[in-house]
Amino acid sequence: MSARSSFRTLRDEMARRIAERRWPPGALIPGEEALAREFGAARATVNRALQELARAGLVERRRRAGTRVALHPVREARFVIPLVRQEIEGRGATYRYRLLSREEPSPPEIVRARLGLDDGVPLLRVRCLHLADNAPYQLEDRWINLDAVPGARTADFETVSPNEWLVENAPFTEAEFTFRAAAAGPEEAAVLQLRAGEPVFVGERITWLRERPITLVSMIHPPSHRMVTRL
Incomplete structure (x- = not known):
């Protein structure tokens, strides 16, 4: 990814990693600085992508505790798929x-x-x-x-x-x-x-x-x- 990568591109890539369980439920994901280096993007762009994932219920963000993949991503945040x-x-x-x-x-x-x-x-x-x-x-x-x-x-x-x-x-x-x-x-x-x-x-x-x-x-x-x- 280039430095011009949009927050949407980063958001979708991180969502894909969650869907494929490269980042499983409860996992602590890399910090903003590490993600910015990996994606070649500004830290502000990474932050916005993470905010989007948090609003969708895919991740949980806590100050000083980092960002973790939600244990029950999205299903509880938006709609419960019945079993x-x-x-x-x-x-x-x-x-x-x-x-x-x-x-x-x-x-x-x-x-x-x-x-x-x-x-x-x-x-x-x-x-x-x-x-x-x-x-x-x-x-x-x-x-x-x-x-x-x-x-x-x-x-x-x-x-x-x-x-x-x-x-x-x-x-x-x-x-x-x-x-x-x-x-x-x-x-x-x-x-x-x-x-x-x-x-x-x-x-x-x-x-x-x-x-x-x-x-x-x-x-x-x-x-x-x-x-x-x-x-």
Whole structure:
């Protein structure tokens, strides 16, 4: 980076290091002088970039104690991504999880368009089923941007759902939510133990870390599903 690097460039680079866990939650990051030398930027530019990260909830700044990566970055500062396990157990039911598939296919154009990604950017698709008292509760169909979250390629989704793994490993700064009714296709109906064409409740969510998309997920529920939100 040159001395003319903008605070946005520095901010985005530091946010990338946090997302990739080069600076893990709770880590003390280098001081302003050290960062200014590394980036070839003015100390004031570094300070402004850190202020932006603090406002986004990615770091915590304290006088004489330095700057640390937030232990629960962004999720608590902006919005809490719900954990399906907690939803189910909060209803007094027994939670179970089943991985259905994971692959790195060429995604359909609509997925790339929703995420705003060019051809060639690697995406991981993970499909899994969450169960409550052994009954299908949610079919999770998720695309993960491996450029933004490279650790997802080797994550153990056999035992931990991508929902839980991403909450712990991929902080975000923005999210978009969509809710709609739909008719179950043959594959969805088979997994959710419904008849093809039976109505389902679909929630979709996209998250970003600054300008970089992290994941697009479709959460498909049987028609009996009720969504409850507390603000």
